[in-house]
Amino acid sequence: MKNFSQNDIISIRDLSKDNLEEIYSKTNEIIEMKAEERREIARGKTLGYLFFEPSTRTRLSFQSAMALLGGTSFGIADATSSSVQKGESLADTVRIMSGYTDAIVLRHSLDGSSKFAAEVSSKPIINAGSGTEEHPTQAIQDLYTIKKELGKIDGKNIGIVGDLKYGRTVYSLLYGLSNYDVNVHLISPESLKIRSDSTYNLKENLSYTESENLDEYIEDLDVLYVTRIQKERFPDEEEYVKVKGSYVIGQDVVNKMKDDSILLHPLPRIDEISTDVDSSKQAKYFQQAEYGKFTRAAILSLLLQ
Amino acid sequence: MKNFSQNDIISIRDLSKDNLEEIYSKTNEIIEMKAEERREIARGKTLGYLFFEPSTRTRLSFQSAMALLGGTSFGIADATSSSVQKGESLADTVRIMSGYTDAIVLRHSLDGSSKFAAEVSSKPIINAGSGTEEHPTQAIQDLYTIKKELGKIDGKNIGIVGDLKYGRTVYSLLYGLSNYDVNVHLISPESLKIRSDSTYNLKENLSYTESENLDEYIEDLDVLYVTRIQKERFPDEEEYVKVKGSYVIGQDVVNKMKDDSILLHPLPRIDEISTDVDSSKQAKYFQQAEYGKFTRAAILSLLLQ
Amino acid sequence: MKNFSQNDIISIRDLSKDNLEEIYSKTNEIIEMKAEERREIARGKTLGYLFFEPSTRTRLSFQSAMALLGGTSFGIADATSSSVQKGESLADTVRIMSGYTDAIVLRHSLDGSSKFAAEVSSKPIINAGSGTEEHPTQAIQDLYTIKKELGKIDGKNIGIVGDLKYGRTVYSLLYGLSNYDVNVHLISPESLKIRSDSTYNLKENLSYTESENLDEYIEDLDVLYVTRIQKERFPDEEEYVKVKGSYVIGQDVVNKMKDDSILLHPLPRIDEISTDVDSSKQAKYFQQAEYGKFTRAAILSLLLQ
Incomplete structure (x- = not known):
């Protein structure tokens, strides 16, 4: 995309790193x-x-x-x-x-x-x-939150946990992150791993690991991005119950996180993050939602000019 | 109606030709x-x-x-x-x-x-x-479109095709047209002809023919106004299928139309007009919809003053 | 409540008489x-x-x-x-x-x-x-209407008739009225009397009688406040029909009311007040609804400042 004026926002894949940085700048400008x-x-x-x-x-x-x-x-x-x-x-x-x-x-x-x-x-x-794949304004909001809260995106360790198969948010975020030099750790049950058909041209630009075990990475993460696990996605309830428990982020998990790391969620949340975590230093998901107002104002401002 | 200020718009029948012309003028003024x-x-x-x-x-x-x-x-x-x-x-x-x-x-x-x-x-x-009869702001939008696109309404040949029995749009348009010196051709299957109880005092002011055959008139029309045919209006599905096909406006029909004629539709369209016609010179239904924004702004402007 | 700025409106019970008077003043200011x-x-x-x-x-x-x-x-x-x-x-x-x-x-x-x-x-x-109990902005609107229409609230005889058990409007109004020196008459069928659990700390501040008979009080009332009686609140339909009829306010009831008294209703009305009463001098329920626009504007104005 050359410039935003009177243009469309269809996919995060259409936006270059420069485009993204222009949106972040405009967002900062609007906030101030x-x-x-x-x-x-x-x-x-x-x-x-x-x-x-x-x-x-x-x-x-x-x-x-x-x-x-x-x-x-x-x-x-x-x-x-x-x-x-x-x-x-x-x-x-x-x-x-x-x-x-x-x-x-x-x-x-x-x-x-x-x-x-x-x-x-x-x-x-x-x-x-x-x-199933596209939610570009959510990804922009997520990227902006990381940049705003951590100062930069490059060099960060980013864990994404939960249902990675069905959430369009995850795919858009991954494509957005592929503009940066980051380490991504995808953590999900086997049955909810990201779909290879949606990511086949992602691998050349983004290095990521896949695992079922959050504990392996939790201490090194700068960002833990949690997604909703929906019951209706599971073939049987037994598997759902098993999986669900293993990815709930409680204070015990947050305690393992670095002091200056952040915990994000696209919301709505059901119970993937316990409410007692809301007051922790790392919890930034409500802030992330509010940033969405400003990143969208920035996008509108760029398109309407 | 003497003047619009703080008055109601109940029926197209309450509006004189002067009232209509005042709305068209105000519409042009607002556009400019x-x-x-x-x-x-x-x-x-x-x-x-x-x-x-x-x-x-x-x-x-x-x-x-x-x-x-x-x-x-x-x-x-x-x-x-x-x-x-x-x-x-x-x-x-x-x-x-x-x-x-x-x-x-x-x-x-x-x-x-x-x-x-x-x-x-x-x-x-x-x-x-x-x-079943009244939709005055739609009729105003339709009349304005004819006037705007063809320069005037008087003297035009206007064909109205489709379900003429159940659509309130048609009745309001006919009453609106009765202010002008036009030739109207109503084309519909026998079972969907206009209701005589809704038109009995129309005949003195408006000359119209009724027919089942669009082909008779198509070459002479300045305006072809197409309405939706709803399946649920038919006593049996067989009749619906038969009728439906015969009034679908495709490129073959448009080809018979005069070069400077226009094709209108109150929308929503289901399949009465093929989408390949959208790009034809005659297709003005999306323009007609947009004019509706300005004619309604004119009406609001006149009432609120 | 000390002041309104950036504060919440949760319950009419949180508002002192001074708070209420401040809202009335602001309402008058906004109207003018x-x-x-x-x-x-x-x-x-x-x-x-x-x-x-x-x-x-x-x-x-x-x-x-x-x-x-x-x-x-x-x-x-x-x-x-x-x-x-x-x-x-x-x-x-x-x-x-x-x-x-x-x-x-x-x-x-x-x-x-x-x-x-x-x-x-x-x-x-x-x-x-x-x-079941709280509707503070409705109570404010009701109190404002009484004050505006009658000049003051203190000293007035106020009858409240209908379903007093289930309507949250009634409880909020009673708590609002407890700031004033008024005589309240509650008139309802036995099965729809106010709930004692919602009013136990009301009695010290508000004097009220309870009765089934509107006729006892009608001639002395300054305000008759009518509430909706909902069919679904009754254990059996027979009782509903009996009760419903006895509290419908028709012109015969209004004729018994003082000349300068007012008839209020939080609306929507079903048939508790006959429509032929709408044109009577006492009927102020549509005015009451319109005041609600201004009292709410006053509240917003105070909170947002």
Whole structure:
């Protein structure tokens, strides 16, 4: 991607390291701006959201980002109460929405949906999660959090634990991390390892280990990124119960972590991290969520200019 | 209607030709205005929407219109998550909403609902679709599109094809067209002809033919207005399949159309128009949808002044 | 409560008489302000709403209040389309929302939910109805209406009729009234009397009678506050039908009321008050609803400062 202006955010893979650094800079700039100055950035601009899958967090963080910039947002929070029910195609919905707004945020269950939407839209499309692999704005938020909290991303030991197979967040984060010189440790039960079809061109750019045992790495990690393990992903309940217990991050696990390491989670959390860990020094997941407001404001600011 | 200020938009039948022309002028004015100027029109004003039937397009176009004018909109997008479920009457809901906002957009399945709402509301009511006949803001958008794209409405040959019996859009458009000197050709299967009870006082002001055969007229049309044919309207599936095929507008049909004719559709489209037609010169339905943002902004601007 | 700035509104019991009077003053101030002046109060500020129970009226009145002050609101109108479905805790939802907005409005079925939310939120929490007892902003709106319409609250005879057992509105109103020197008459069927567990520390500050017979008091009342009687609260339908009829306020009942008395209802109304009463001098429930916009604007204005 050459420049952001009036462009789309479809995949984290489209963003070079320079693109990412530009977003981080813009994020810092927005955080430091005076409120009155920020409100001028998208004044009179509109953001349309089209959520074909439920997602509170992502929608609200985009709405808060747009409000921060002085703009307005509206759309479809839940595709069940929409014309989509009348059988309208995604292409038509997007095309019409692009006549109503200055940019569109799209969440859709299908791989490629955002790319497809961008082809028919006359306004920038921002992928707010599609299919099994893509959630670029989440990855940007995650990378920004690491950089902001640890000063830099290069040279860090990053553990990612939990369900690595089904979470689109993990794939986007890995592709994002492949721009940096990091050591990644993937920790999951055998049945929830990352899919090779989604990572085959990742290996040349990113060095990572795979393991079932968090204890091997915990003491050396700078970042521990925890993901949700969903019961419905398991073939039988017995295996779920076994696995679930082994990846719950409690205070005992945090105690093994370095003093200046950080614990992240894309949220929502069910019980992968005990709530008694929330007050620990390492717990940064709520901060990470709040950074999402500013990274999304930065993205909107770059696209709408 | 004498003037728009603080008045209601209940039926296209309440609007004289002068009223319509005033809306077209205001629409042109708003399109040409600078963004900063537009944003002053409804600054600090609020639009409440009450949708008792699902409708994405109409709601979003009103929200985009209100945002364009610098105002705020909020309301009930889906009456199932509202006090209506607690058994509240439409009158009470409207009365309370009129205490919260500067104007109300109402969609409701009952004929007469908007008229009734206007009687109890202390603020202007805009009918966003009621019962079987009324959808005045859609008709205004359709008329504006014809005028904008063809220069004038008078003297044009206008074909309307599809389900003419059940679509409220068609009736409102016909009443709107009755202000002009046009030739209308209604083309539908026998079972989906327009209802005589909804058109009995139309015939004196509008000359139209009825036919099952689009081919008779296609070469002479200036406007071909296509409507959705809904499967559930047919007594048996066999008839549906037969009819459906015969009114699908493909490139072969468009090829017969005049070079400077236009193809319209109120949308959402299912498959009445093939997507390969989208790129044809005649296809103006997405443009028509976008004009709806500006015609609604014009209406809001006139009512709120 | 010492002062409102950045504080929470959890329970009407936390508010002293001085606090209440400060809200009334602020409400009057906001009503009298010029629109341009009002719009500066929350300019660039955001209100997040989290509704875990449906409530149109309360949500819309907060949205209209925020718009009046020039601010933006967004959130979850209906918890079924949210991450809550993914099993997220209330604490996490609130914590994240507090990173996105400047204040949070919460409606939740559990007693204590707002207090709990306030403990984890970094921004002010406003209880928009919780559990069986608390609906402080409704009580403030009710008290303000009495004061505004009758000049003062002290010395007034206030009848409250209907379902006094299950309505959270009644308990909050009673606690609010306990700041004033009033005579309260509670009128309900035996099975819908107020719960003693919710009022045991009310009696020292508020004098009230309990009766089944509205006729005993009707002529002396300054305020008649009517609540909804819900069918589903009754053990058998026969009792419901019997009770329902006896508390419907028709014109015959209003005729017995003093000329300068007022008839209130928190709304939505089903049929506890006949619609022919709406035009009577005493009927102030729609006015009461509209005051809610201004009292909520006053509350927001005080909290956000």
